[in-house]
Amino acid sequence: MTALKGKVALITGAGQGIGQGVALALASEGVDLLLSGRTLEKVQETARLVEERGVRAIAVACNVKAADDLASAVDTAVRDLGGVDILVNNAQEVPLGLLNEVTDEAFLAGFESGPLATFRLMKLVRPHMERRGGGTIFNFTSSAGIRWDMSGYGCYGAIKQATRVLTRAGAAEWGRQNIRVLTIAPHAESPGLKMWIEHNPDEAKAFFRTIPLDRIGRLEEDIGRAIVALCGSDLSYLTGATIPLDGGQANFD
Template sequence: MRLQDKVAIITGGASGIGRGMAHAMAKEGAKIVIVDVNEEKGRATEQELNELSQGKFIKGDITDRAVIKHIVEETVSTFGRLDIMVNNAHVSKQMPFVDTTDDVLALSFNTGFYPTYYFMQECYPHLKATKGKVINFASGAGLNGMLNQASYAAAKEAIRGLTRVVANEWGPDGINVNLISPIAYTPGVENWKQHFPAEYEATVNKIPLRKMGDPEQDIGRVAVFLASSDSDYMTGQTLMVDGGSIMLR
């Protein structure tokens, strides 16, 4: 129970990697607030978490800073503290760079970069009080310059840059700020596999460990590590939880 009585906010927590992290942390004793726009899946995940520890679903549009402020305040009001902030949610569209419009770029930054930026600012006094943890998300799309991912890659690399700055600034406060860059078998990937099985197999065969990660067992367990005292001497790092697809030097 490495996260006993710790309190975490996880954005995009109703499905996929977010849900996997929520389950992994709840099994270690954490109280979880999941934030999502999908109420049906959010309520279902809340019920699952309450069978493991304590869970709370908040439906919210995190492109709105006032909503983010409310989410942080409601979390602290409900559970009395905040120890872990996980900025997982992100929406983007794939297309060639020359076709990328201002609206497409804005979608990626408004759902990924700016919520990460806003949540960290709103959470800061609470994380300072608990010497807490921030887990942000990077992507191989940004690290490798993946085709048709201009808006997503740009936002993810902006998050990486911001994370390193905040890690330096908040280190004296005892707050750890790190990143996960994952590959995982999510509902979206499952849908892609059903429609494009050959492309899916080709992608998996390029992964050194020859499999997609499990949202809970692979990504979630690394998130537990970063949220726990086991990672107290790490900050500003990008952890590649991708089966060896990208080996940083």
């Protein structure tokens, strides 16, 4: 038995990568899961994996850019699992490229899937968390937003920095309802990172040399288990912060 047993988490982008790693870590603690993602088959596979750990899991197809999909996901979690105690805003489309190269459409897709989806889900889960005595919301950022050289990362960094501001506001406005809001900045062995490495091999080599722990984070063991710890009572006084899970690379001070 763990302190999180019987809690309910909603995770976006749960079909692979960090979302799947977080789902597996929470399942090991007895957390029931509403798993959402664009490709239902991938999310169903994550559901199968977490159910092997003895928890309930519901897989739903969800485009985080669609407000109706987000509302439906929250409604399903409340109706079929009893509520929402933990929200993991993981899904994100990434608009990389020089400013002159990024289209309006790509920038808007990044904004809609990032800070706008985060904003919408935060508001959707808030009343359900309040009714259950509180909860924890995790938003995701990137060290791309604080690079010394922003060339090629301006649009991506802009939407990730916007998400950090939403975290600070949520923490300030909802703390008295015992709702904590945190920003996570991870480096992990995700499909997105692997694709970036393939397309930017020289930059990737230089990038990895700046990680003091000299490795990329593991999806479940490093990122997922950190989320578990942050949900626990030992860290219940922590809110509004940006937490780098990147082997000591970035400086968010």
